[in-house]
Every structure is written in C-alpha cells, then in structure tokens.
Amino acid sequence: MKKVCMSACAAAVVLLAAACGSEPGWQLVWEEEFEGGTLDEAVWSRIPRGKPDWQNTQSADDRCYALRDGMLVLRGIVNDDRTADTAAYLTGGVWTRGKHAFEGGRIEVRARLHGARGAWPAIWLLPFETEKYMWPQGGEIDIMERLNHDSIAYQTVHSHYTYTLGIENDPRHGSTMAIDPDAFNVYGVDLWPDSVVFRINGRRHFAYPRIETDREGQFPFDIPQYLLIDMQLGGQWVGRVDPAELPVEMEVDWVRHYRWQ
Structure with missing residues (x-):
C-alpha cells in the first residue's frame, strides 16, 4: 500500500496529503x-528504562529495533542474560522528546x-516542555493502546x-474502537484548542472537549507535544506475559503531521 500511495503522490506534498488519507483542508x-x-x-x-x-x-x-522494508520495527523479547540486565523482558520504544514537537x-x-x-x-503524546509540566498536570493523549x-x-x-480529581465521565475521557488485528491500521488524533478528536482508519471515533468548569486542569492539551511509539510488555493493566509467545513485533510504516489550512 505504501509504495502505491507514494508513487501516486510523488509530484507534490499536497497530492501526497490528499491521496494518503487526509481530508480536504488538511496540508501535510x-x-x-x-x-x-x-x-x-x-x-x-x-x-530509556524507567x-x-x-x-x-x-x-x-x-535486538528490540530494526528498520525493515521501509518500516520501523519495535520488538518485545525474552531477556536471555539477566546478569547484564535484571529485567525479565526487553522492549523497544522511540520518542521525539527534546527534539521534535507537534x-x-x-x-x-x-x-x-x-x-x-x-x-x-x-502510540501517545506528552507535553514537549517536560520541566514545565509534571504528569498529569500537562496531560497525556493516548492515540492507541492495544492489549x-x-x-x-x-x-x-x-x-x-x-x-487526580477522578472525573472520568464528565466528559467521558476515553473509548475503544474495533481494529483489524492482523493488518495495518491508521491511528490518528486531531488537536484543536477546544477538543481532542480521535480517529482510526480515517473515521472519527471519539472526542474529548474543553468544557466550562470550576475544576482545574480539565483541558491542558492545547500545548506542544512530543510523540512516543513503544512496544511494552506486562504490567498491572495488561497482565502477565507468556514468554512462549515472544518475540512480538510492532511495525510502524509512517508518521504524518497535518495542519488545517
């Protein structure tokens, strides 16, 4: 799909944006x-480890990273040398922290x-000005998590x-949407001054709005962000890891940033 899309759009950035999934009015x-x-x-x-x-x-x-066939590959693997690193599993992840803001x-x-x-x-976003915004004061935007x-x-x-205040449903702060678990999917978010709008495969899925409230910190998201893409293994939410199912991969084809014109 990628090579077809690129060949059709090589003439100009505007054509690339139009042919590769953005709506009219968005410029790559x-x-x-x-x-x-x-x-x-x-x-x-x-x-790094944290x-x-x-x-x-x-x-x-x-072993947790590869660039293969025009894709970034992030792996989760069994750690076969726990004398050098005590973690049972090792995972790959990349971020634009301190380097590139959205x-x-x-x-x-x-x-x-x-x-x-x-x-x-x-795939998620955190405030680019890391020293200014301590979590969760600057917010976190989870574009995609899969278990x-x-x-x-x-x-x-x-x-x-x-x-901190525990107000998760006024307004609702998250939702789920079906994906094709065996195929590539496009995970997206639109960042507006008054809302965060989530998309999957070009379809608007869920929006979190800025509302009138006397409670602090309801909408801190109208600030520059950095992007994290990572394979993770285990934890309180996802549960225990089955080492027999490892290694596991996350293949990332591309990342694109558009602005409304």
Missing part, C-alpha cells in the same frame, strides 16, 4: 517514512500490531482533572 507539514538504513537521531531517541509499568522493560538493546493539527501513525499475551503497544491479542484499540486522555 511533516512526515517520517522510516526509509533509511538508520533512525533519524535529529528527531528520534530510544526510550520505573512506570510502561517503561520498566524499555531497552537500548539492538503543535496542533492532525497526527496519524500507520502500524501493525502483532499480538502476544502481555503485549501492550502504544494482548485484542481486536480493539483504546483511545484516552489523562489529566489532573481525570486522574
């Missing part, structure tokens, strides 16, 4: 096709998620309002 302003032999280090970094569930298996191990517009990522028990791939072998994806926002 940035893209990552993962066509080279190495990851663009001016934009991307490997996510304490949270989503980060406690992240690794720089080369401010407003539409962000889309085309990816295929291979299933495994305990697999938790995610195990599920045929649904979760799309959610988190903030001081939803997490």
Whole structure:
C-alpha cells in the first residue's frame, strides 16, 4: 500500500496529503517514512528504562529495533542474560522528546500490531516542555493502546482533572474502537484548542472537549507535544506475559503531521 500511495503522490506534498488519507483542508507539514538504513537521531531517541509499568522493560538493546522494508520495527523479547540486565523482558520504544514537537493539527501513525499475551503497544503524546509540566498536570493523549491479542484499540486522555480529581465521565475521557488485528491500521488524533478528536482508519471515533468548569486542569492539551511509539510488555493493566509467545513485533510504516489550512 505504501509504495502505491507514494508513487501516486510523488509530484507534490499536497497530492501526497490528499491521496494518503487526509481530508480536504488538511496540508501535510511533516512526515517520517522510516526509509533509511538508520533512525533519524535529529528527531528520534530510544526510550530509556524507567520505573512506570510502561517503561520498566524499555531497552537500548539492538535486538528490540530494526528498520525493515521501509518500516520501523519495535520488538518485545525474552531477556536471555539477566546478569547484564535484571529485567525479565526487553522492549523497544522511540520518542521525539527534546527534539521534535507537534503543535496542533492532525497526527496519524500507520502500524501493525502483532499480538502476544502481555503485549501492550502504544502510540501517545506528552507535553514537549517536560520541566514545565509534571504528569498529569500537562496531560497525556493516548492515540492507541492495544492489549494482548485484542481486536480493539483504546483511545484516552489523562489529566489532573481525570486522574487526580477522578472525573472520568464528565466528559467521558476515553473509548475503544474495533481494529483489524492482523493488518495495518491508521491511528490518528486531531488537536484543536477546544477538543481532542480521535480517529482510526480515517473515521472519527471519539472526542474529548474543553468544557466550562470550576475544576482545574480539565483541558491542558492545547500545548506542544512530543510523540512516543513503544512496544511494552506486562504490567498491572495488561497482565502477565507468556514468554512462549515472544518475540512480538510492532511495525510502524509512517508518521504524518497535518495542519488545517
């Protein structure tokens, strides 16, 4: 699909945007096709190990990363040397933290998620100004999370309002939508000053609006964001990992950023 789309759109950026899934009125302003032999280090970094569930298996191990056939491949593997690294599993993830910001517009990522028990791939956004916004004050936008072998994806926002104050349904802060679990799907979000609108395969799915409220931190999302794409294994939400189902891969075909014209 990618090569057909690119050949049809090679003449101009506007044609590329129109032919590859954006609606009229949206202009492509940035893209990552993962066509080279190495990851663009001016934009991307490997996510380091951290304490949270989503980060406690992240690794720089080369076996967790590949650039293959114009795609970024992120893997979850069994750690076969726990003397060098005590984590039972190792996972690959990349982010644009400190390097590339997304401010407003539409962000889309085309990816295929291979299933495994305990697999938790995610595509998400956090505030670019990391020192200014401590979680959850600056919010979190989960463009896609998928668990195990599920045929649904979760799309959610988190903030001081939803997490600290616990107000998750006024307005509703997340939903799920069906995906083809064996194919590539396009996961997207539109970032507006008054709403966050989620999409899957070009279809509007769910919107989280700014509302009038005397509670603080309800809509912190109208700020520059950085993008995270990561394979994750295990944790309180997804549950235990079955090592017999590893390695597991997350294939990322492209990332695109559009602005409304």
